[in-house]
Amino acid sequence: MTASTTRRTTARARIAAVGAIAVAGTLLLTACGDQTDSASQESGSGKETKSGAPLFSKLPEKYQKSGVIKVGTNAEYAPMESVENGKIVGVDPDLAEALGKQLGVKFEFTSGSFDGLITALNSGRHDIAMSSITDNKQRQEGLDDSGKKLGEGVDFVDYFLAGTAVYTKKGNPQNIKSIEDLCGKPAAVQRGTTYEEALKKQSKACTDGGEKAIKIEAFENDTEAQTRVKSGGAVAGVNDYPVAVDLARKADGGNAFEVVGEQIDAGPFGIAVKKTNTGLRDALKEAVDAIIADGSYQKVLDKWGAGTGAIDKAAINGGK
Known part of the structure; x- marks a missing residue:
């Protein structure tokens, strides 16, 4: 998922047979019956989720109460994110599921246009954007191609490497x-x-x-x-x-x-977070480091044939 307003440059880019996929409108997948994708499944009851998740206390109170982190994505980039049988699947949803086990919340993915992801994030429609987005200074600072200020920038939690x-x-x-x-x-x-x-x-x-x-x-x-x-x-x-x-x-x-x-x-792909939402940003960084340490991160990448993009440690705003 490598620009002026929202995606993947030293990290260029920002990955189902994609050639046949067309995401019409916005797909919202929630944890309801058959429509629950792997990244949106409950870890268990509310009580079990809180007590069994090692990083639950690191989350801002808003997410502890709701039990949900809303994710904006553009599900056209297999193996990173794509739609299969009406569900968003791929590296990012599976990593989000692993992050959810560390944080004690579920991640709900909504698919929309790529170049609107950061705008939607900063408007409050999503809590994060996770869509093979290249972390670079332009996006961090909210600049267009000429260096003109377009709007709010975002912070990134870097979790993958791609060109x-x-x-x-x-x-x-x-x-x-x-x-x-x-x-x-x-x-x-x-x-x-x-x-x-x-x-x-x-x-x-x-x-x-x-x-x-x-x-x-x-x-x-x-x-x-x-x-x-x-x-x-x-x-x-x-x-x-x-x-x-x-x-x-x-x-x-x-x-x-x-x-x-x-x-x-x-260069790095990053999970985009609103600059004022530092509590969520820092909790996500700890969670990425935790899934790298416990092996679940590499297991997800290997499952989707994306192991060459693995990193050893998460970073905040590591893109140039």
Whole structure:
């Protein structure tokens, strides 16, 4: 989940066969019967949750009373977050479930547009945003691409490491080997992401070097960008590395796309928290460190084939 208003740059990016997923409107998954996703399940009764969770006392009173942390996400990035059978699943929901066991609360995920996540967080619609969001100074300070103040920034609790990747149609008909090969060619990307910024940066490098600019085609959601690449309208797409790898592995049984070159500018994904909500931020950091220490963190990453993104210790605002 690598921009101007909300996502994944030194951590670029910000990962079901994603190529077929379209999240229409906003999906709210709560702990009610069949609609309860794995990250929203109760740890038990209220009493058991409080007494059995080692970090419950670290939470602000608001969350101790409600027993819920509301999470904004954009569920289009398998294996990080996607929709299967009406439920939000993936690395982030499973990590949230593990965090919930440490904190004694449940995490309820709502899916919406990526470029609106931070705005929704700061407006109070969500308590956190967890969606493969690259932690960088721009988002921390609430700045646009030119450095102009757009609004409130956010704090991040860093929990994963990923870079940007280039993917092409299976067979790589244009022989694209790296992002540098996209000069003068059409490339597809989701709007508002750090990998859109990666394309803009490379496009400038193209023109500075006397070549033509990249024809950047930015779409509202990543599914549209993937469709553009698959149809041949764009020679390549750009995405978070773990997302691109998962896409190449699963879309059309592995026959739709392939990843080319190495990942670029790896950096941290962070759980976004409102700057004034320092109590929740600090509790989340302790919880991330706790699940790293007890092994449940690595178990989740390995389950989804995302083990290469593991970190040794959580950080606050570690992105540059």
